[in-house]
Amino acid sequence: MEPIILGIETSCDETSVCLLKGKDKILSNIVVSQIDIHKVFGGVVPEVAARKHIDFMYKITKQAFKEAEITTEDINAIAVTYGPGLVGALLIGLNFAKALSISLNKPLIKVNHLMGHIYANFIEYPNLKPPFIVLLVSGGHTMILKANDYMDFEIIGQTRDDAAGEAFDKVSRMLDFGYPGGPIIDSYAKKGKDIYKFPKPLYNNGYDFSFSGLKTSVLYFMKDNPNAKKEDIAASFQNALVDTLVHKVTKYAIKNKINDIVIAGGVAANSSLRKKLSEFSSKLNIYYPSIEICTDNAAMIARAGYEKYIRNIFSDLNVDAAPNLSLKEL
Incomplete structure (x- = not known):
């Protein structure tokens, strides 16, 4: 049976939640952008971004499950971005993921945001090797x-x-x-x-x-x-x-x-x-x-999480946000 991975992405100014089944079946992928909020500043304001993630996180998670037509019991693991990115923004998603992991008794998978971008391609090209x-x-x-x-x-x-x-x-x-x-x-x-x-x-x-x-x-x-x-x-x-x-x-x-x-x-x-x-x-x-998954989104995080899931690579709850994370630290 193909695993279902819940992906969470909050590294910068997009709040996103995805439910991915197997390698490439996106059940839902909700992305809320803050572009209009930050336009007036000419760039992303970290404190504002973190506060907005708090506003959106629970709402879009609920929406993602509704669109996917599954329950929290159906997921196999929770994949979340832990770096690189804005430390305050990362902490919102990471702590939310930890809380879900504890309450649902589901394993936690930490994902390097850069690895996520690469793995976005595997969703559309599952035979890429x-x-x-x-x-x-x-x-x-x-x-x-x-x-x-x-x-x-x-x-x-x-x-x-x-x-x-x-x-x-x-x-x-x-x-x-x-x-x-x-x-x-x-x-x-x-x-x-x-x-x-x-x-x-x-x-x-x-x-x-x-x-x-x-x-x-x-x-x-x-x-x-x-x-x-x-x-x-x-x-x-x-x-x-x-x-x-x-x-x-x-x-x-x-x-x-x-x-x-x-x-x-x-x-x-x-x-x-x-x-x-x-x-x-x-x-x-x-x-x-595709254009929709080029920019920050949770589908790419879930797909990278799937790669770790099938290898039984899980994270403990001590994992912290790593704003300066390098690609060498997967």
Whole structure:
């Protein structure tokens, strides 16, 4: 009988609860976003995010069970994000999960948020098998990984400063586009032209990334060219960043003769990234999660939890929030 995993995600400003049956059957996946709340601040305010998780947590858990048409007795385990993320936000989900584990007498599974993003792909591609390459791009992380096995991820390269999503947010603020920067810049870039040649730091230097210099270049360009169209700046910035991501991950995959590339994280929803990677479809197999599960959600946490469940990897109640958790700590 396939296990049912209750997934809980509260690492940043999305409160999410999922009920997943087996490897890939989503019975319910409720996501409440706080984007509209944090827009006025130009970014996520940790204290506000934590308080809102408290408001939503119980309500959406009840809603998830109702939509799935099952009871709490039907679940086999509770998977919850314990890091990385905002410590206050993480604690809300983690403590709620612990309380459920005690009251329902169900095992607790701690899940690394980054592992969750990778495993979002397994929901839609259940036959995907290691080895494969991962391009993990989000607001807080930008990494190239090699999946040697289902629970063994080797870091090939990572950002030395700003993550890709962070660079999108900062440039969006420079352009007065607002928050969140990724989807807004993507939208404006479709109306603009790639006519300004912004730098691509470390483009031909290994597999690490650096986007701080690109961001600064946009800032100085705007000061020197106040009449430049914002749409063109957005298109040119996005092209420089996406070109760098695609160049490095495809170069590594081809050089090492690994044909499968998995895209993970919120920036995986970027239309330019998907388009440029699709140009390699004759040489490489490119896997994307659907837009709905690219960004933070509990389905990806439940799916990563399933992988631990079938290996009998459970957590005790002493597990604490780990805001700076690395991928090495699954």
